[in-house]
Amino acid sequence: MRGEPVQGPMARLLFFGARTQQELPYFGPLPSLPKDFIDTNFAFSRKPGQPKKYVQDAMRERAADLAVLLKDPNAHFYVCGLKSMEEGVVLALRDIATGAGLGWESVGSTLQREGRLHLETY
Template sequence: MIDLTDSGMIVAEGQSVGILPPGTDDQGRPHEARLYSVASARCGEAGQQHHVAFTIKRVVSVIDGQVYPGVCSNHVCDLRPGDPVRLTGPYGASFLLPEDPQAQFLFICTGTGIAPMRGMIEWWMRSGWATADRLMLVYGARTVRDLAYHDELALAAERGDIGLELALSRDPGKARRYVQDALAERRDRIARHLASPNAYVYLCGLVSMEAGVFDAFAAICAAAGLDWPAIEVAMRAEGRLHMETY
């Protein structure tokens, strides 16, 4: 969490902030900013105004026996309370929630792609509109231990604020399950969602999940007598399909 008090920076869920790590690269040039999605709502982390949260995975690569720590992820993970941080931004004007009390949401994410979803879910729950039949989160990871914010998301689902489907690809003793498998298992709800003119879809995470998700949408729509290519065109044109993959 970073305190933006007196910084003049105002961020909203769905946006990103650039973090400038200290030092220089191997060419002697200052490091460029790395963008991280905001993982808190516009009212601040835990309702604390100006406090913004991020979901950052420490990166350490080993190549031919040589250790290469991620420059910015390790810088942030090693920060101590009170340490200064250089920021740029915020960035992003498309991966945002609509101001529409009739909107219905399908969030699909893997790994650290939960960051913007978590901020949007927090704002959703503060909006007074939160119901599980209007927001469904499909969250993929290797195991439960890899699911950031699992406890708070499970609690939100238990309260009925959101619908939650987990897709674990390395759950011990169980078959591999990916986000497209979770979508297929909830095909009736997904078909109703895609057919609605008030439906929004947000994808965030590894780019490799895109093909599986869209293949699942096509199969689900075909079985329900819906025209997925036409639905996709309409959703893109109307700003109801949002993707941030990497």
């Protein structure tokens, strides 16, 4: 169920952002994927009548789940998208780590050194 902590060694979270639902590639099949396969979280920055919501905002909403994954030595984090989003996503990870009592300098450098933080931005 949404809002419950992810569990198990194969927990998968996907944060997907777009301006609107209509601009989201692959939107059709994404919401119908089973939550026990992948927990999909959407962020739309241009929904009429609603405040802007970015991927980093959705990540902060799921901070407890991401904190568990930041502590998991087998977890990998993939960031793909525009270069302009990279900083916000990394800052969200830093804030989540700090909020969980983890030192981001240590966690972030370990993730990079071990090849578990993948930044594919353009």
